[in-house]
Structure formats: C-alpha cells, structure tokens
Amino acid sequence: MKKEKLSVKDKRLLAQIQGDLPVALTPFAEVARRAGWREEKLLPRVRGFVRRGMIRRFGAILRHQKAGYQGNAMAVWKVREDQVSRASRQVASFPAVSHCYLRTPLPEWPFNLYTMIHGRSEEDCRRIAGRISRKTGLRHYRLLFSRREHKKSSMTYF
Secondary structure (H helix, E strand, O other): OOOOOOOHHHHHHHHHHOOOOOOOOOHHHHHHHHHOOOHHHHHHHHHHHHHOOOOOOOOOOOOOOOOOOOEEEEEEEOOOHHHHHHHHHHHHOOOOEEEEEEOOOEOOEOOOEEEEEEEOOHHHHHHHHHHHHHHHOOOOEEEEEOOOOOOOOOOOOO
C-alpha cells in the first residue's frame, strides 16, 4: 500500500475525529466547523480515508453505568478450534455482547474466546451467559466481573 502524505488540513481533520465525536444531532457538521472544513467537503474526505484503509472504523463507547447497565462481565469461553468461527458468530449476535475476541489459550488458562457482556446487574450477566451457553453449546466458561474502571479512551495520533 502506497503511503499517502497528509496535508496540514487533513491532520487537523483527523485530530478532530480521532477522539470523541460531539454529542449533537449532526456531529460531523460540528467536526467540520472545528476543523475549518465545510461539511459537504469533509464527509467525502473521511469516506476516502476509510476506503483507503487509513481509518478502519468509527467506534462508540457506551458509558454503560450511566445508561443503567451496572453489570459488566468479561466472559471467557473454551472453544474447540474447529468451532471458533461458528461459535464466535453466534456469541457476537447477542445484543448484550459488545466485544468478541479470539485469543491464544494457555495451558493454565484454556479459554480462547473473550466477550464483554453488559447487563442491568451481575445476575443479569449470568443469565445472558447461560443463554449464550445454551444457544452455542459452549459449556466451559467463566465470568470475570468488572469492579472498577481505570481507563476508557480513544487512541490519539495527532
């Protein structure tokens, strides 16, 4: 892939969209104003960054406690290698699951599929994990509940 030289204007635009987008009905209009762009020019430029792989995705961080979701559990699942593709699709299809990762298991920790489950309470997370287990047939899992959040932020490049 050919490296693209970014203009000062592009860097200013990327600096505005690398963190939190403004909470507004038209967040990109606000980003355009802050970056010194017109919105009708900004949106095609951002789409071009995405198309060329310079931006992989836009993500949203849900402040789940503020939204009434006090339960928050990392569910770790032991999945046979030949079942990973099917199981991960099934697990990720649950609305309460916000993240789904495959990781290398260790001899003393055999879990390889990691998911974040959000619920109204710890008991709610346990019920959701039970439903996931029944739907997928995954019986070997553990729930690791969050006790305290130390950091939650977007990456900053500029």
